[in-house]
Amino acid sequence: MPITRHNGTHPQGARAGVLTPQSLLPRSGLVLSAEEVRQLWSFVHGDIMNGGLRRYLRGSLGLCPRHAWGHAVVEIELWQAGAGLRGGHQPFDVCILLEDLLNYVSLGLDRGSGVFRRHPENILRSLNPCRICKEVAGPATPGLRMGYANSNTAALTDEANLLDYTRRWCTETADEWGSRACPACTAKDPQTVKDLSNGEVGGRSLLCRHHLLAAGTMNLELRCLVVQRLVEIRRRLLRLIDSMTDTGAPATAADNASWIEALGWFAGWSLPLYLTEITIPPSPSPAKDPR
Numbered sequence: 001m002p003i004t005r006h007n008g009t010h011p012q013g014a015r016a017g018v019l020t021p022q023s024l025l026p027r028s029g030l031v032l033s034a035e036e037v038r039q040l041w042s043f044v045h046g047d048i049m050n051g052g053l054r055r056y057l058r059g060s061l062g063l064c065p066r067h068a069w070g071h072a073v074v075e076i077e078l079w080q081a082g083a084g085l086r087g088g089h090q091p092f093d094v095c096i097l098l099e100d101l102l103n104y105v106s107l108g109l110d111r112g113s114g115v116f117r118r119h120p121e122n123i124l125r126s127l128n129p130c131r132i133c134k135e136v137a138g139p140a141t142p143g144l145r146m147g148y149a150n151s152n153t154a155a156l157t158d159e160a161n162l163l164d165y166t167r168r169w170c171t172e173t174a175d176e177w178g179s180r181a182c183p184a185c186t187a188k189d190p191q192t193v194k195d196l197s198n199g200e201v202g203g204r205s206l207l208c209r210h211h212l213l214a215a216g217t218m219n220l221e222l223r224c225l226v227v228q229r230l231v232e233i234r235r236r237l238l239r240l241i242d243s244m245t246d247t248g249a250p251a252t253a254a255d256n257a258s259w260i261e262a263l264g265w266f267a268g269w270s271l272p273l274y275l276t277e278i279t280i281p282p283s284p285s286p287a288k289d290p291r
């Protein structure tokens with residue numbers, strides 16, 4: 001199985017403001033380091049929506065592609081109990097963050113440019129570096145690298161990297177998001193990606209934000225289509241969030257796919273595409289009864 005390892009620094013081109021499709025995750029599995037899991041597990045337990053952090057995360061448009069998916073993986077794999085029908089292993093914190101970001105970006109794109117506002121296309125660019133990249137790359141303090149609430153980071157890392165529940169979410173909802181995934185993330189050859197970037201406005205409205213940025217200027221028609229799309233994903237995401245509370249109605253299949261579509265738009269589609277392409281080898285035949 002192809003894997004990607006990470007030393008905790010930004011990949012080339014992934015620094016704030018210069019996100020390009022090259023900064024997306026390669027189409028391969030995600031193997032998080034112990035330090036990344038330690039930081040992400042602490043991030044999941046933090047007050048994700050306090051004012052200062054919310055402003056920072058809007059500026060960075062969440063986390064970099066690797067840590068945006070890593071955030072989902074850590075929460076889904078490690079958080080065992082919760083409200084709603086699933087009772088755990090669900091991306092509640094991730095959805096809270098994505099809902100805020102979808103609202104922020106769709107309002108920004110809808111508003112148009114102005115002297116004191118960012119140009120609508122610049123709304124798609126992150127201004128701040130990824131918070132987890134910053135923490136992971138920070139100076140190591142031997143002896144102070146304890147996991148959240150003294151948790152066993154090595155064991156949590158092994159558990160998170162199995163990707164069991166994340167894979168299940170991606171495969172169970174693939175019929176919903178499959179036709180709505182970014183066609184450039186899905187395409188395997190550079191020429192198709194180029195053609196899609198220069199293609200019709202309707203087709204370009206399905207691109208993730210990285211490929212939208214790479215495709216260049218957005219006219220008003222394209223901007224409106226992107227806003228419509230983000231608003232529609234957010235509507236389903238709100239129902240999904242509701243389903244993860246004690247009193248919320250159960251989510252539909254389309255609602256369940258909404259967080260993958262939102263994360264795919266912000267961070268590219270590499271991980272769900274990879275996880276749903278895995279062919280599971282047939283289980284070995286049971287040993288013959290010697291009797």
Ligand SMILES: [Zn+2]
Nearest residue numbers: 064067130133
């Ligand atoms: Zn990062």
Ligand SMILES: [Zn+2]
Nearest residue numbers: 182185208211
């Ligand atoms: Zn894409």
